[in-house]
Every structure is written in C-alpha cells, then in structure tokens.
C-alpha cells in the first residue's frame with residue numbers, strides 16, 4: 001500500500017481552503033445535518049468549514065497531517081496555497097464550469113476569505129484541529145455522527161492507490177456512527193474514477209457497509225455531480 005509522506009502533505013497535495021457555503025453545496029448539507037451533531041472534516045486542510053459549522057452549533061473536529069505545524073506557519077501556508085490553487089484553476093479554466101464561482105478572481109476571493117477565517121479559528125480553538133494522517137485516525141469507534149471528506153480521495157488517485165482508498169474508507173466507517181460523504185469522484189484533472197469507485201463499493205459491500213451514489217447540485221469539474229455515501233456498517 002502506498003502511504004503519503006509528510007512531504008507529500010505539504011508539497012504534492014494542495015492545501016485548499018473551502019468555506020461552509022462550498023461544503024453545504026458539495027455535500028447538500030442542511031442545518032439539521034450540522035446543529036448539535038458530531039462532525040468530522042477529514043482532510044480539513046485550510047477550510048473554514050470547521051469554524052463556520054461550529055458557529056452554527058455543530059461539534060466539529062477537523063483532521064489533517066498539516067495540523068502538526070505551528071499555527072503561524074499554517075496561516076501563511078493557507079494563504080500561499082490558496083494563491084497556488086487559484087493560479088492552477090486560472091491556468092486550466094476550461095476544465096471547470098464557472099457558475100458557482102463567477103471567474104478565477106471570485107474563486108480566489110472566496111478561498112482567501114476561508115483561509116483567513118481558518119487562521120483565526122486555529123488560534124481561538126486549537127482543540128478543534130487534530131493532526132492525523134489517513135488511513136489511521138486517532139478517534140474511538142463511532143465518535144462522529146457525520147464524516148465529510150472533500151478533495152483527497154479520488155482527487156489524488158494518481159498517487160494514492162486502491163488499497164489506500166479502501167483502508168481510508170474503512171477507517172471513516174469505523175469512526176462514524178452515521179453517514180460518511182465523499183466528494184469528488186474525479187481526480188484533480190477532472191478524470192472520472194468510475195472503476196475505482198465501483199471496486200471500492202464492491203469491497204465495502206462485502207464488509208457489510210452499504211454505499212450509495214447521491215447527486216449534488218455543486219459542479220466545478222465538468223460532470224462531477226455525484227458524492228459517494230457510506231452508510232453505517234451492518235455487521
């Protein structure tokens with residue numbers, strides 16, 4: 001099994017900063033999904049989801065290997081990585097559908113605002129941000145009512161193999177009492193990962209974990225309008 005290294009986490013993997021509005025759209029989240037619920041965001045990256053959802057009354061934990069870094073370094077990384085991500089999207093505009101975001105400048109503004117909110121929350125609520133690296137998470141079984149995983153699995157299918165994906169999904173299932181929702185099911189170039197998704201769904205089915213493909217109204221990579229949902233283990 002290929003395991004990512006610390007260098008991967010800081011170099012190859014983009015540390016992006018999505019907002020609660022983006023998570024709401026991506027995962028079709030309602031206030032009922034969040035208020036009073038124990039929610040895991042893994043990988044949390046520099047997203048402001050944890051800060052904003054906590055303000056709504058969710059009990060959020062964000063997990064990511066980058067949280068082992070000092071807060072000042074993370075704040076700078078959140079900003080520089082946001083610029084790197086926006087520049088990448090701007091250089092490959094044809095890969096994306098521009099309606100949730102007006103254009104690359106709007107995308108950058110949304111993400112810089114999220115990165116700033118993340119940076120502030122990191123200092124105010126350090127306990128919310130747990131340094132952890134899939135496929136092993138430092139949480140007890142059934143610690144969360146809902147797990148959200150955005151832009152790691154499938155996104156980096158070029159360097160994370162099928163065994164890693166399966167181990168990570170089983171780990172999400174172990175720590176989650178309710179649903180685990182994952183998006184997108186395309187890689188970072190927009191290539192659909194249908195074979196990998198089908199393989200993983202079969203493996204999970206054999207282990208007693210039902211899965212569904214659920215539509216989402218969010219679309220940035222063309223045709224990426226589906227999330228993978230893991231239901232609680234039936235065994």
Ligand SMILES: C[S@@+](CC[C@H](N)C(=O)[O-])C[C@H]1O[C@@H](n2cnc3c(N)ncnc32)[C@H](O)[C@@H]1O
Pocket residue numbers: 004008009010013014015016017018042043044045046047063064065066132133134135149150151152
């Ligand atoms: C593209 S960001 C996504 C962040 C956030 N979910 C969002 O949508 O904005 C990918 C994140 O995955 C993290 N990451 C890389 N390897 C990981 C691993 N093995 N376990 C957990 N997170 C990992 C990186 O540090 C990075 O912050």
